Amino acid sequence: MLALSMLFACASCASNPSTLTYDNIPESTGGKDVERSAAADDVFSLNSDSQYSFNPIIATNHSNQLVCSLVYENMVELDNDFNVIKNIIVDWDYSEDFKSWIFTIDNSHTFHDGTPVTGRDLRYSLERAVTSDRFSGRFASFQGASYTDDKLYVTLGIGDAQFMKLLNIPVIQYGTHGEDYPGGSGPYMYNEDHTQLIPYEGYVGPPIEPEEDEEEEEESESGFALAGDAEEEGNAQQILHAEYEHPVDVIYLKEYTDAGSVISAFEDSLIDVVINDPSSYTNLGYASTNEIHTYPTTNLHYVVFNEMGVLGKYSNFRYAMNFAFDRSNFVDLLHGNAVASPVAMYPTCADYPTELANNLVYDLDMCKTVMENAGVQDYDGDGMLEYMSGTPQEIELIFVVCSDSSAKTGVVRQFAEDMATLGLKVTVKELSWDKYLTALEEGDFDLYYGEIKLRNNFDITELVQVRDEDEPGNNLNFSRSTDTSYITYVNNYLAAREADRPVLFRNLADFVAQNAMLIPIGFEKQQIICHRGVVKGVNANYGNPLYDFMNWEFVE
Numbered sequence: 001m002l003a004l005s006m007l008f009a010c011a012s013c014a015s016n017p018s019t020l021t022y023d024n025i026p027e028s029t030g031g032k033d034v035e036r037s038a039a040a041d042d043v044f045s046l047n048s049d050s051q052y053s054f055n056p057i058i059a060t061n062h063s064n065q066l067v068c069s070l071v072y073e074n075m076v077e078l079d080n081d082f083n084v085i086k087n088i089i090v091d092w093d094y095s096e097d098f099k100s101w102i103f104t105i106d107n108s109h110t111f112h113d114g115t116p117v118t119g120r121d122l123r124y125s126l127e128r129a130v131t132s133d134r135f136s137g138r139f140a141s142f143q144g145a146s147y148t149d150d151k152l153y154v155t156l157g158i159g160d161a162q163f164m165k166l167l168n169i170p171v172i173q174y175g176t177h178g179e180d181y182p183g184g185s186g187p188y189m190y191n192e193d194h195t196q197l198i199p200y201e202g203y204v205g206p207p208i209e210p211e212e213d214e215e216e217e218e219e220s221e222s223g224f225a226l227a228g229d230a231e232e233e234g235n236a237q238q239i240l241h242a243e244y245e246h247p248v249d250v251i252y253l254k255e256y257t258d259a260g261s262v263i264s265a266f267e268d269s270l271i272d273v274v275i276n277d278p279s280s281y282t283n284l285g286y287a288s289t290n291e292i293h294t295y296p297t298t299n300l301h302y303v304v305f306n307e308m309g310v311l312g313k314y315s316n317f318r319y320a321m322n323f324a325f326d327r328s329n330f331v332d333l334l335h336g337n338a339v340a341s342p343v344a345m346y347p348t349c350a351d352y353p354t355e356l357a358n359n360l361v362y363d364l365d366m367c368k369t370v371m372e373n374a375g376v377q378d379y380d381g382d383g384m385l386e387y388m389s390g391t392p393q394e395i396e397l398i399f400v401v402c403s404d405s406s407a408k409t410g411v412v413r414q415f416a417e418d419m420a421t422l423g424l425k426v427t428v429k430e431l432s433w434d435k436y437l438t439a440l441e442e443g444d445f446d447l448y449y450g451e452i453k454l455r456n457n458f459d460i461t462e463l464v465q466v467r468d469e470d471e472p473g474n475n476l477n478f479s480r481s482t483d484t485s486y487i488t489y490v491n492n493y494l495a496a497r498e499a500d501r502p503v504l505f506r507n508l509a510d511f512v513a514q515n516a517m518l519i520p521i522g523f524e525k526q527q528i529i530c531h532r533g534v535v536k537g538v539n540a541n542y543g544n545p546l547y548d549f550m551n552w553e554f555v556e
Contacts, residue, residue, distance in 0.1 A: 044554070045252040046197075047262060047271045054181050054194075056170035057128050057135065062275050063262075067253065069546045070197055072170040072184040073109065075122060077206070080296050080541055081348045082456055084164050087206045088117055088171055088185075089152070090239060098159035098495050103152040103167075106239050110202045111173045112189040119147025124174045126154070126167075138166045138455045159495040162457035168543035187244070187550050188251060197251035205550060208240040244550045269531060275545045276527040278337040291530045294337060295540040296346050298454040299524040301330065301338075301408070302463070305517055308480045309446040311376070311387060311395065318516035320370035321447075323363040329414050330522050333407040340522040343509040345458045353506040360513055368422050378423055385423040396425045400445040403430035408449050411521065440478040451524075452476060456543075458505075461490055463518055479517045486511070 048054075052061035056068035077085040091104035109117040123145045129135040130142050141158040156163060173183025181190055187205070188197035254271050256262045265271045303325065305312040312318065327340030342360035345352050371377075376385050379392035386392035397419075401412045409430050416426040431439060439445050452463060464486035467477045489508040496504040512518055528540045534555055539548040 043250070043252055044248045045254050045271045046273060047256050047265065048253045049257050050255060051257065055172070055177065055179075056182075056184075057125065057172060057177070058132050060134060062277075066273065066275055066545060067197070068170065068184075069186070069544050070188040070251065070549060071186045071190065072172065072182075073186050074170055074544060075103075075125075075167040076164060077547055078165060078168050078456060078541055078543055081350065082165065082296075082346060082458075083350070085206065088122070089164070089167065090207050092164050094161070094163075098161045098163070099156045101154040101156070101163060103154070103164075105150045105152060106204075106207060107150050108204050108239065108241065109185050110204075111183045111185045112200050112202075113173075113183065114202060115173070116149075117171060117185050118149045119152045120149075121171055121174045122152045123147045124177070125169065125171045126152070128172070128177050129169045135169055137453070140461070158491060160457065160459075161495055161497060161501070165456040168456065187246065195253055197253065199246040199249065203244065203550075204241045205244060206241075208242055242550075247550065247552045247554055266529070272531060272534065273546075274529050276529055277524075278334055278527060291532050291538075293528045293530070293538045293540055294525040295528070295542055295545070296339070296348065297524050297526055297542050298346065298456060298458065299451060300344055300454050301411075301449070301451050301521040301524070302344070303447055303449055303519040303521065304463070304477075304479050305519075306443055306446050306448075306478070306480060307517060308443060309397075310393075311397070312446055312479075314374060315515050315517075316374040317371060317376055318519075319514060320367050320374060320376075321519055322360045322513055322516055323367040323370065324415060324418060325411065325519065325521055326362045326414055326418070327522050328362070330407070330411050333410040334524065337525045337527065338522050339525065342513070342520055344454065344460050344512070344518070344520045345505065345509070346523050349458070351502045351505045353502070353509050356506055356509055356513070364418055364422060371422070371424070376424075383423050384425065394425075396427055397446040398429060398444070399426050399447045399449070400429050400431060400436060400439045401449040402433055402436040404433060408451070412449050443478070443480060448478065449521075450476070457494065459490065459494060460512075460518070461487065464490065464512075481517050483515070483517075486515075486517075 046067055047063040048067050049061050049063050052064050053059050054064050054068060056065070056072045059065050059068055073088055075089045076087050079085055088106055088109050089103045090106045093102045094100060103122070105117065105119055105122060107116045107118060111117060111121075126142075126145055130139045141156045141160060143155045143157050145155070146153045154163070160166075171185060173185075176182035181194060185200075185203070187200055187203040189200045190196070191198050254265065256265045256271070262271070262274065266274055303321070305318050305321075307313055322342060327342065331338045331340055339347055341347050342357050343353060347354075347357070371385065376387050376395070378384060379386045379388065385395055387395060399412055399416065401408050403409060409428075412428050412430075416428050419426045429439070429445075436448075440448055454460065462476045464477055464481070465475060466482055466484055466487075467475045467480075489504075489511050493501065493504045493508045512520075526542070526545075528538060528545045530538060536553040536555065537548065537551050539551070541547050
């Protein structure tokens with residue numbers, strides 16, 4: 001149940017297109033119109049909560065995670081198209097089967113005590129992450145790691161050509177995991193009593209890719225600095241870093257622990273930046289002088305059929321349900337903090353199968369036609385659909401959803417209403433979290449609505465692998481499917497080289513759509529919220545809402 005609680009999200013939150021388009025998705029929306037910015041105390045402050053950990057590998061509190069993102073660096077970063085951005089790791093190589101990886105480390109990064117970041121620190125951090133509640137779900141294939149000063153060697157049980165995308169995890173200093181404030185190498189460090197963040201002058205930041213065919217100098221007039229001795233014979237790697245000035249000299253750490261006080265402190269400008277999950281029961285109703293910057297997540301909303309059900313056993317009937325969900329309604333119910341997707345990949349990714357996705361959009365006429373071709377028709381002329389089992393049999397589908405999420409229940413209710421117009425009876429059961437989990441475990445449903453935080457490589461293994469009822473582990477496949485073909489398609493995609501990846505993901509997505517045990521609905525977005533007109537240059541991403549903070553510009 002603990003594993004389910006971590007991997008499922010039971011969240012809450014306060015048209016009929018012929019094709020899906022993503023070019024006009026807003027990346028930032030503003031709050032109410034105001035005449036001026038709000039900066040009540042003329043200082044920059046973040047919230048924190050001393051009741052929770054400040055260890056970035058195990059921190060679960062959103063406020064503390066935000067603080068940690070300035071004190072610690074991730075091994076790599078991901079942009080909002082889920083491409084890798086080099087940071088402490090600046091290069092990688094791998095075996096033919098993608099089970100063995102070699103990562104090159106930029107040793108010009110140093111911890112706040114001045115010691116260099118080495119392979120020992122990265123292995124230590126990775127091994128702590130593998131066993132942590134926060135990160136363990138992404139490292140199911142991890143087998144072991146070794147190191148030298150400037151290399152990290154990782155062995156996987158299953159080949160994964162995108163393993164580097166999983167490494168946007170924080171680095172802590174070797175041996176400090178048990179401390180309240182582990183050693184970090186980020187742009188800011190704690191003062192003596194941990195009430196402020198102050199600049200770390202030894203911070204070097206991510207590497208700058210040099211211009212091709214241009215001679216690199218030890219220090220250039222463009223403000224770049226070269227790490228290491230570039231002129232030393234045999235030194236093949238020359239790493240450039242930007243020269244930074246810290247945007248603020250002091251970041252004050254305030255402490256507001258309940259939702260009401262956090263909102264009040266933010267609205268009064270006593271704290272200046274917050275992150276928010278609009279789909280969660282922790283959603284905070286910020287308003288007034290706000291700028292809301294959204295960023296994508298891997299939080300997938302989806303529907304699953306019980307393949308032991310009366311109609312769920314038929315793939316041609318399940319296929320019809322690809323066309324039965326108004327995914328634009330899902331986006332509306334989350335007030336634009338989501339993106340529709342009928343395949344299990346974020347739509348801005350390079351490997352996204354746009355043509356396939358456009359063939360799977362909401363279309364009730366298509367849904368009805370496919371059902372009729374599957375033998376689900378109105379045989380007795382009473383306006384309701386039946387299926388043949390010797391004689392026409394009435395249909396009632398039980399659709400289970402967690403009642404704590406108004407967005408999820410809204411999607412399910414509209415589905416039931418739409419199916420009623422086609423003559424298909426759907427009974428919605430909105431259950432408390434505990435009763436919802438029990439229904440899934442016992443198979444007391446025909447369909448259920450779920451949410452999962454996928455890995456950064458969009459691996460859906462936990463949703464499609466055959467479930468061992470005696471040892472379920474983190475397996476979230478409650479469909480009762482015994483089809484092992486799903487995992488074959490998943491593993492082929494994960495082990496695909498970059499040139500082959502779009503085709504192999506499309507093969508996976510097409511197989512999922514045709515068999516339709518799993519029907520993707522879309523992905524959530526999350527928010528970083530600032531006061532209007534106070535800061536420029538916000539460049540948040542999923543793994544690091546304060547990414548590129550050193551290039552923020554504070555407006556006086």
